[in-house]
Amino acid sequence: MNEFKDVFPRGEENTAYSKYFVGQSYLNMLSVEQVVIGNVTFEPGCRNNWHIHHAKSGGGQILLCTAGRGYYQEWGKEPRELKPGDVVNIPAEVKHWHGAAPDSWFSHVAVEVPGTETKNEWCELVSDEDYRRLK
Helix, strand or coil: CCCCCCCCCCCEECHHHHHHEECCEEEEEEECCCCCEEEEEECCCCEECCEEEECCEECCEEEEEEEECEEEEECCCCCEEECCCCEEEECCCCCEEEEECCCCCEEEEEEECCEECCEEEECCCCCHHHHHCCC
């Protein structure tokens, strides 16, 4: 991708969560009141580890894709290509990952769905072998 224009500023390097990513991501917190919302930008090839948003009730995450090209995958299912305008509703307790395509920057707005007793569980990384299979 020669030109990458996002709706929101890129933000700083996502050092707080870097151990849960392969490659470099950037985080710009848009809201930490009422509903937690962050703009996450992934360099080409960057993806987060498999993870689960746990909640006793409610919870989960919504991704609003804003720029570039990326992927989302739920455990046991085929990867889904993402482009600007796509929306991904991720229920609580669903193991998944998301990130950039190998040849494209990618950004999404991540909305943390309010719930009770919410927490994230970070799991294994998405293997290079599995990632190379993406189209």
